[in-house]
Amino acid sequence: MRALGQNPTQKELQDLMDKADVDEDDETKVVVVVVVEVVVVVVVVVVVVVVVVVVVVVVEIIGIIVVIVVVVVVVVVVVVVVVVVVVVVVVVIAVKVINSFALSPKDVEIQLRQAFLVFDRDKSGSLNLSELREVLCGMGEPLTQDEASYVLKKIDKNNDGVVDAEEFVQFLCKIV
């Protein structure tokens, strides 16, 4: 400094040295602050990225679970509906089939009148004791002559000794 024409005292030189030391300390502090700030920013960015990735993954997993649950629920509902529909259809068909086999009273009467014509072997228009006994035996009731006579009296409403078609139908309709 003396070469530059200045003539600082020892104290001034010491002050300058101290000042230089202060500047060096300041630069070091600035570098430390910058490094800390960079580290903080990097940490924040990493944390944010990790959080975002975790959130995205969780949302995707939740989304997949929701989709699986929805699919399972839909499949269960469809299966239940199909089973219910099949059961209802089967029941309806069964009822229709049963009803188709079930005879109305009118049908029963018609069939009994047709049977009467078959049992009336001598085509007299009535069943005598012999014919009636044959009918009853054919129905699984092996009756003696006396038992058949007793039944004939029960059926023979007009007491003419024979069973006409009307008496025959009325008697068997009560049984059927």
Ligand SMILES: [Ca+2]
């Ligand atoms: Ca007859």
Ligand SMILES: [Ca+2]
């Ligand atoms: Ca009669």
